[in-house]
Amino acid sequence: MITVLFFAQLRDQLGCESVSVNAEGIRNLAELRAHLLEEHPDWQPYLGLESLLLAVNQTLVKLDHVVNSGDEVAFMPPVTGG
Numbered sequence: 001m002i003t004v005l006f007f008a009q010l011r012d013q014l015g016c017e018s019v020s021v022n023a024e025g026i027r028n029l030a031e032l033r034a035h036l037l038e039e040h041p042d043w044q045p046y047l048g049l050e051s052l053l054l055a056v057n058q059t060l061v062k063l064d065h066v067v068n069s070g071d072e073v074a075f076m077p078p079v080t081g082g
């Protein structure tokens with residue numbers, strides 16, 4: 001299983017803070033995101049954003065990063081300050 005966490009306003013927009021996904025057949029974050037959008041098409045406006053930050057096991061990565069069973073994946077909106 002892959003644990004997927006959603007942070008900040010993304011958590012509010014999706015209406016949940018985490019989901020568990022069977023890792024079988026999922027090789028990277030792009031495939032994980034595609035799987036999530038197939039299961040939850042209404043998440044497209046939020047998970048489909050190119051500006052999202054992605055982390056695997058608390059390290060920022062890109063969509064082509066390999067994921068494995070037992071990984072913790074985080075989707076986060078970009079951080080802004082002021």
